[in-house]
Amino acid sequence: MKWPQQKDDIRASFQRDGFVIVRNFLDEGALNTVRTNLQRYVDETVPNLPDMDVFCEDPEERRQIRMLSRMEKHNAFFAQMLKEGAVAELARDLSSTKLKPHDAAFFNKLPKIGDQTPPHQDGFYFLLEPCEALTIWLALDTVDRENGCIYYVRGSHQRGMRPHSRTRVLGFSQGIIDYGTAEDVEAEEAACLAPGDVIVHHALTIHRADPNRSSRLRRALGFVYFSADSVVNEAASEQYQQQLNDEWHAEGKI
Numbered sequence: 001m002k003w004p005q006q007k008d009d010i011r012a013s014f015q016r017d018g019f020v021i022v023r024n025f026l027d028e029g030a031l032n033t034v035r036t037n038l039q040r041y042v043d044e045t046v047p048n049l050p051d052m053d054v055f056c057e058d059p060e061e062r063r064q065i066r067m068l069s070r071m072e073k074h075n076a077f078f079a080q081m082l083k084e085g086a087v088a089e090l091a092r093d094l095s096s097t098k099l100k101p102h103d104a105a106f107f108n109k110l111p112k113i114g115d116q117t118p119p120h121q122d123g124f125y126f127l128l129e130p131c132e133a134l135t136i137w138l139a140l141d142t143v144d145r146e147n148g149c150i151y152y153v154r155g156s157h158q159r160g161m162r163p164h165s166r167t168r169v170l171g172f173s174q175g176i177i178d179y180g181t182a183e184d185v186e187a188e189e190a191a192c193l194a195p196g197d198v199i200v201h202h203a204l205t206i207h208r209a210d211p212n213r214s215s216r217l218r219r220a221l222g223f224v225y226f227s228a229d230s231v232v233n234e235a236a237s238e239q240y241q242q243q244l245n246d247e248w249h250a251e252g253k254i
């Protein structure tokens with residue numbers, strides 16, 4: 001579906017399925033501007049970031065980036081993208097409540113190395129009450145089954161939060177314990193994308209991705225918006241972040 005021509009259909013799909021793909025959301029020119037700013041961010045900003053905002057395959061050398069978070073805190077271009085541009089407008093249009101921008105992140109699955117994304121619901125990480133939030137996930141490369149496209153469980157946002165527990169995957173520390181029921185598998189849908197396509201997903205929608213088995217790049221940006229009516233359980237969130245930070249340092253992962 002195309003934006004804004006099919007606004008009503010996009011909104012209906014998002015509400016029904018808990019995710020929706022919007023094709024050709026950014027054109028090649030806009031996408032190249034994003035890629036250029038990302039490269040500048042990697043070259044100039046990443047070396048000075050705090051440990052919690054950058055996860056690498058090689059933490060010692062801060063090389064081979066796997067994930068960057070809180071990019072809006074360190075860079076005006078990504079802050080603007082999160083707060084004011086077309087992405088923010090799409091988020092506001094799809095939400096039934098007023099939104100507050102929360103996070104801009106980079107998800108990178110390097111060729112042959114990029115790890116899986118365990119099945120999870122973003123809301124489990126957000127510690128948000130009530131769990132009302134959405135993510136806009138922008139493909140910077142072609143994303144398919146071979147290089148780690150996202151699989152969504154259609155309609156799962158209407159069935160509440162599933163139990164999660166610790167995983168060994170850096171950046172995705174929590175995964176659904178009992179994932180893979182017949183209902184999950186039956187409702188799974190692969191979101192294969194072209195560069196410039198976006199997916200919008202609700203914070204309760206179950207999703208996962210395979211490792212990048214290809215020799216191609218698989219880069220994406222994620223923009224997260226919380227409902228202005230929801231509150232973060234700050235104490236639980238800080239405690240959780242601190243605990244993870246300590247564990248990762250102890251294990252030499254960051």
Ligand SMILES: O=C(O)CCC(=O)C(=O)O
Binds near residue numbers: 122135137150209222
């Ligand atoms: O890029 C990925 O593999 C995962 C992204 C994700 O889980 C998210 O944006 O919520």
